[in-house]
Amino acid sequence: xxxxxxxxxxxxxxxxxxxxxxxxxxxxxxxxxxxxxxxxxxxxxxxxxxxxxxxxxxxxxxxxxxxxxxxxxxxxxxxxxxxxxxxxxxxxxxxxxxxxxxxxxxxxxxxxxxxxxxxxxxxxxxxxxxxxxxxxxxxxxxxxxxxxxxxxxxxxxxxxxxxxxxxxxxxxxxxxxxxxxxxxxxxxxxxxxxxxxxxxxxxxxxxxxxxxxxxxxxxxxxxxxxxxxxxxxxxxxxxxxxxxxxxxxxxxxxxxxxxxxxxxxxxxxxxxxxxxxxxxxxxxxxxxxxxxxxxxxxxxxxxxxxxxxxxxxxxxxxxxxxxxxxxxxxxxxxxxxxxxxxxxxxxxxxxxxxxxxxxxxxxxxxxxxxxxxxxxxxxx
Ligand code: AMP
Ligand code: MG
Numbered sequence: 473x474x475x476x477x478x479x480x481x482x483x484x485x486x487x488x489x490x491x492x493x494x495x496x497x498x499x500x501x502x503x504x505x506x507x508x509x510x511x512x513x514x515x516x517x518x519x520x521x522x523x524x525x526x527x528x529x530x531x532x533x534x535x536x537x538x539x540x541x542x543x544x545x546x547x548x549x550x551x552x553x554x555x556x557x558x559x560x561x562x563x564x565x566x567x568x569x570x571x572x573x574x575x576x577x578x579x580x581x582x583x584x585x586x587x588x589x590x591x592x593x594x595x596x597x598x599x600x601x602x603x604x605x606x607x608x609x610x611x612x613x614x615x616x617x618x619x620x621x622x623x624x625x626x627x628x629x630x631x632x633x634x635x636x637x638x639x640x641x642x643x644x645x646x647x648x649x650x651x652x653x654x655x656x657x658x659x660x661x662x663x664x665x666x667x668x669x670x671x672x673x674x675x676x677x678x679x680x681x682x683x684x685x686x687x688x689x690x691x692x693x694x695x696x697x698x699x700x701x702x703x704x705x706x707x708x709x710x711x712x713x714x715x716x717x718x719x720x721x722x723x724x725x726x727x728x729x730x731x732x733x734x735x736x737x738x739x740x741x742x743x744x745x746x747x748x749x750x751x752x753x754x755x756x757x758x759x760x761x762x763x764x765x766x767x768x769x770x771x772x773x774x775x776x777x778x779x780x781x782x783x784x785x786x787x788x789x790x791x792x793x794x795x796x797x798x799x800x801x802x803x804x805x806x807x808x809x810x811x812x813x814x815x816x817x818x819x820x821x822x823x824x825x826x827x828x829x830x831x832x833x834x835x836x837x838x839x840x841x842x843x844x845x846x847x848x849x850x851x852x
Contacts, residue, residue, distance in 0.1 A: 527550075528716070532548075533545070534558070536565060538568045538572060539572050539681060539684065541704060543702075545561045545565060546561075546700065546701045547692055547697045547698075547701075548712065549697050549698055557695070561692075563691045564700075564702060565688070567684070568688045568704065571684035574602050574605075575605060575680040575684070577675050577676055577677070583598055583599055587665060588673040590667060591667075592667050593668070594667075596665055596666070598664040598665060603663070603665070605676060605787075606622075606660055606674070608679065608787060610655060610660065612679070613655055616795040616806060617799075618768055619766070619767065619768070619799045620794055621655070622675055622678065622679065623653045623654050623655050623657075623658065623672065623674055624650070624654075624767040625674055626652050628675050628763075630770075631754055631772060634754055635754050638756075646770030646771075647770070652671035653671055653673050656668075657669050678747075678764075678790065678791065679787060679790055681745075681786075681790055682745055682787040682788075682789060682790025683786070684704060685702045685704050685707055685709045685786045686786040689701075689710075693712075699712030699715075699720075700712060706725070707744070707789070708744045708786075709741075709742075711741035712741060718739055719737040719738055721735055721737055724744075724746060725746070725778070727749075727777035727778040727816050728750075728820040728823065734836075735836045736836065738782070743784065744781070744782050744789060745780070745783075745790045746778055747764060747779050747794045747797045748779070749772070749773070749778075750778065761774065762774050768798075775817055776800050776815050776817050777817065777823075779793045779815045780793065781793045782830075782834060788808070788811060792807055792811055792813060796813055800815055800817055801845050804845055805847050807828075807847070812830040813827065814826065814827035814828075814831050815827075824843060828847060
């Protein structure tokens with residue numbers, strides 16, 4: 473009896489410790505995640521099944537920093553397979569770092585850094601992955617009517633350095649930056665790319681994160697875990713079985729406040745990416761300028777405060793989140809089938825929240841007034 477009580481107490485302490493550890497993880501993640509939070513609460517690791525009799529899974533989680541932001545990689549597994557899952561979490565992290573090395577255009581020694589520094593008319597050999605991302609970026613440029621344009625790097629640089637220079641770029645500077653770098657000045661070949669002017673520079677910041685988390689999620693998918701999640705700076709891919717319940721739950725941050733704007737339920741997983749002018753911006757004379765540029769005008773895209781996109785893969789979601797930041801809800805019509813989105817425009821006191829009907833269906837209890845904006849080809 474005494475023995476059994478002692479065992480129970482020890483057991484209780486272990487439970488408490490596990491619950492505390494678990495809470496610490498959730499707290500850490502809540503701090504890390506800028507835009508979205510996967511809700512992992514309610515997972516009692518000591519139970520074997522949930523209310524519906526479905527076998528409960530253990531959550532194995534790894535938090536780190538990558539691509540200049542916070543990152544969280546998690547897997548759901550049968551409790552006996554934790555060590556196995558941890559091995560794949562480390563491999564998924566390696567995939568993220570590999571993607572960063574391939575695509576970062578701010579590291580001079582990355583593949584794309586070398587392309588940016590290369591002289592005109594020389595063939596720059598590129599690894600298949602980087603080349604694939606460049607092709608995808610070009611397709612996106614066409615699909616978004618030029619709103620997503622990785623060649624507008626000189627314009628991005630002008631805005632990024634504006635606070636240091638103490639003045640916003642002039643019209644003449646922006647026009648020159650546009651002629652210095654654009655898709656007409658790049659030839660993609662089977663094994664690399666050729667710049668037609670020394671000044672051509674690309675910036676893959678609007679696609680690299682999506683590519684990286686998709687690669688990392690692929691590592692987890694191939695490991696045949698029960699489920700998995702990769703999140704970098706609020707962009708998320710999740711698949712398979714969530715830690716509890718039937719759906720992955722993803723919170724979307726309110727661009728005007730600290731809280732959440734909406735919660736999504738993703739029964740089949742998927743990718744959720746958010747772009748916003750509230751997280752990263754330049755500041756000059758008390759005014760904020762978005763880090764996202766409208767390539768057609770050279771001006772920061774400041775009308776849309778945040779754009780969230782749900783798609784089957786993170787590359788698509790990442791691209792369209794940036795593109796919708798430029799286009800606003802008018803861009804919904806350009807999105808491919810199966811891609812759902814929400815944009816926030818207006819002001820803190822009078823926000824305008826537009827979403828596609830498919831996005832609205834994913835929202836758990838839509839708490840705020842949303843304007844449902846069907847695409848031309850769909851009925852609500
Ligand atoms: P995201 O936060 O995913 O929307 O990515 C924004 C990043 O993409 C910026 O920091 C720039 O590096 C780059 N970027 C800015 N404007 C554009 C644009 N119109 N098209 C493609 N990339 C852009
Ligand atoms: Mg993005």
